[in-house]
Amino acid sequence: MTATSPHSGAPLVALRGVGKAFPSGTLALAGLDLDVRDGEFLALLGPSGCGKSTALRIIAGLTEPTQGAVEWPAAARTANANRLGFVFQEPTLMPWANVANNVLLPLKLKGVAADAAGARVDAALERVGLQKFAKAYPRELSGGMRMRVSIARALVTEPALLLMDEPFAALDEITRFKLNNDLLQVWQALRTTIVFVTHSVFESVYLSSRIVVMAARPGRVFAEVAIDAPYPRDQNFRTSAEYAALCRRTSEALAQAMAAGGAP
């Protein structure tokens, strides 16, 4: 179904029957099967409490599943070891460090030599349009700019897989649209794989090549919607009939998922 997409391919990472029970007894995920294909822009869409953020943290290795396994096909594992990027809902910058040093952090932690790292920091900042703000401190920036720094920091290691946990949820709509467009550009330029958690139907349809709709109690995959519209996508796509139809289809899938997951 995504065979026409230039970004389809073998799974980069696969969740097999993944379950996650918290010590409190809450079952966040149960029997979750999910393939993340190399090069795709995958959106995880669902109501709050459906475990989509937990699934993302499990892929990142920040949380261990209590059942099932996360599989990285052997080839992908060696090539992509440590090549993960993570963008949180909050910009999560170090307030005591300026923009350049925040973006430098992943390279510093990986022990990349300072001069090589400097060039990569500059490149990452240029990619998000913040090269002039390298010396600024996070608190001197707007919310949208802070999120750009956060994205630059995730990109600086040239990750094979970029995990994003509702990164634009706290931003105003104008800023969000702008960042949506910029993110698509970055994705196409870098040919990286993105898993993007969101609870916005419109955002998921606009951005992704495939949407996995999740249901809650316990969190599981409920439906899948392929978004075959070609890239690059822009304002024309946002106002097209095709976009509206896809949004309707996705909304219906989400409504069914919420009905299946019981009242929140």
Place this chain on the structure above:
Amino acid sequence: MTPRGSTQERRDRALRIVLPVVVLALSLAIWELVVRVGGIPPYVLPAPSLILQTFIADGALLTQSLMVTLLTTLEGFALAAIGGVGLAVLFNQSRLVEYSLYPYAVILQVTPIVAIAPLLLIYMPQQLAVLTCAWIVAFFPVLANTTLGLNSVDRNLADLFALYGASRGRVLWNLKLPSGLPYILGGLRIAGGLSLIGAVVAEIAAGSAGAGSGLAYRIVESGYRLNIPRMFAALVLLSIAGIVIFYLLAFVNHIALRRWHESAVEAGN
């Protein structure tokens, strides 16, 4: 910012300096007047003018004593800073060490220093005992605040460090210590004042044993000799020393945090 706002702000700042000075001048004037009109003898209450004269007359002696007390305070403060931060880092890295030692740190803190000082004087050379007192009083706030700071790390940032495989040392140096810095500096500000208190208390306890030449000892000695003006002069010096320590540490705090922490950035920035 509107010009009106800035004018008002400037006036506000001027008032903050002028008003306390006016209060001081008025109080001193009334004090002087009461002593003169009432004919109160100097061994009961010396007039401010007499205290000032004593200041000048005994200047060399008092300055010498001030230096002794300040040196003890500074050493106590330095040891408290190193010991407090060091112990907090150790607690943070090893739960076993924390469980083993924390109760004793609390005991050391809650036992009044006035009660410990005489005991220390029995077992230690006087200078060391005084220093130990300054340290005991000052180190706990540093320990408690640093512990709080090291545990106040943003969870997402901690996850990010884990994601990139940061070592424990890296997490401590690049994450926990910087994010705990405002708390550590807060602890040091408290410790600055307390190390002076610790030094004074110990000097007073030691003073009754005879030797000693710090400022607090001068106060005790002057008391015995009914040299009340000198008592006041020494007290004023101690107070000034405390104020200087407080503002020095506040200044360090401001310099370290002004670019990023909400407590230190200028309003409207």
